[in-house]
Amino acid sequence: MKAQDYASFFESIDKDTPLKEYAKFFDLNAKFKDPFHEVKGLQNIFRVFLNMYKKLDEPKFKVDEIVESRNIAYIKWTFTFKFKKEENLQSFEGVSRVIFNSDDKVILHEDFWDAASNLYEKLPVISFLIKFVKRKING
Numbered sequence: 001m002k003a004q005d006y007a008s009f010f011e012s013i014d015k016d017t018p019l020k021e022y023a024k025f026f027d028l029n030a031k032f033k034d035p036f037h038e039v040k041g042l043q044n045i046f047r048v049f050l051n052m053y054k055k056l057d058e059p060k061f062k063v064d065e066i067v068e069s070r071n072i073a074y075i076k077w078t079f080t081f082k083f084k085k086e087e088n089l090q091s092f093e094g095v096s097r098v099i100f101n102s103d104d105k106v107i108l109h110e111d112f113w114d115a116a117s118n119l120y121e122k123l124p125v126i127s128f129l130i131k132f133v134k135r136k137i138n139g
Contacts, residue, residue, distance in 0.1 A: 002068065002073065002100055002104050003066050003068040003073035003075065003098065003100075004066060004068075005025075006025055006073070006075075006098060006100075006106065007063040007066055007075050007077075008063075009021070009024075009025050010061045010063065010075075010077070011060075011061055011062060011063055013049065013061075014053070015050070015053035015054075017049075019042070019043070019046050022042060022045065022046050022049075023042055025105060025106055026042050026045055026105060026106045026109075027042070027101055027103070027105040027106060027107045028041065028042050029041060029042075029107070030042060030045060030105070030106050030107050030108065030109065031107070031108050031109070031110075032044070032045045032048060032108075032109045032110075033108075033109070033110045033111065034110075034111035034113070035111070035113065045109075055084065056081040056082065056083065056084070057081065057082040057083070057084055057086075058080070058081055058082050058089070059079065059080070059081040060079070060080050060081070061077050061078070061079055062077060062078045062079075062080070063075055063076070063077050064076045064077060064078055064093070071099060071100045071101070071102075072097070072098070072099050072100075073096075073097075073098045073100070074095055074096070074097055074098075075095065075096045075098060076093065076094075076095050077093065077094055077095070077096065078091055078092070078093050079091060079092055079093075079094065079113075092113060092114075093113070094111055094112060094113030095111070095112045095113070096109055096110065096111050096112070097109075097110045097112070098110075
């Protein structure tokens with residue numbers, strides 16, 4: 001299984017993907033971390049993704065690159081989505097560091113992406129504040 005199968009799983013998930021599908025890839029005690037979440041356990045990881053599907057329209061991952069060495073993989077991806085009640089498709093890139101156990105199940109999935117540039121700057125009020133601070137810092 002490992003990285004390629006795991007990446008294919010992420011490209012295919014949607015709001016209807018059941019917990020049992022996640023269980024094929026995640027250890028029961030797996031950890032998941034991104035700029036907004038840090039959870040442990042299959043059920044909690046499943047909830048993170050269910051919540052994403054409730055809050056966003058058309059969320060989708062596209063895997064761009066995979067680098068794998070033994071039990072660790074780095075997966076570069078592009079995430080596309082729409083904010084609820086908005087027409088414009090948004091996207092940003094990130095990298096996931098994934099560690100597999102001896103059963104080829106994920107025990108750690110850690111996402112790296114810039115929440116400020118990729119998400120906060122796309123929200124009207126917050127966008128203004130972040131751009132203002134950036135201008136001050138950059139002179």
